[in-house]
Amino acid sequence: MSVTVRIPSPLRPLTGNAGTVECAPGTVAAIIDELEVNHPGFRDRVTQDGKLRRFVNVFVAGQDVRFLQGIDTAVADGQEVTILPAVAGG
Numbered sequence: 001m002s003v004t005v006r007i008p009s010p011l012r013p014l015t016g017n018a019g020t021v022e023c024a025p026g027t028v029a030a031i032i033d034e035l036e037v038n039h040p041g042f043r044d045r046v047t048q049d050g051k052l053r054r055f056v057n058v059f060v061a062g063q064d065v066r067f068l069q070g071i072d073t074a075v076a077d078g079q080e081v082t083i084l085p086a087v088a089g090g
Helices: 009-015 028-038 042-046
Strands: 003-006 020-023 056-060 080-085
Touching: 003 028, 009 042, 009 080, 020 028, 028 042, 042 056
Parallel strands: 003 080
Antiparallel strands: 003 020, 056 080
């Protein structure tokens, strides 16, 4: 039983350049905790004060967690989590 987490390029140095990482099902918060245990420094890059950073978007099965239960959104076995930092451009 696992969840696939898609890691964006700016965070891949923390995961040994892996583009995807497998985690246990749970909540987005639990997945971030697992990523922190296995890839130290990950939590600080995506959260601040226990919440997702303003410019970090997280999607569970294509749904933006900001419109669900935020960091407490449940992630079921087999679902995909995508972490997507907002990028400024013009």
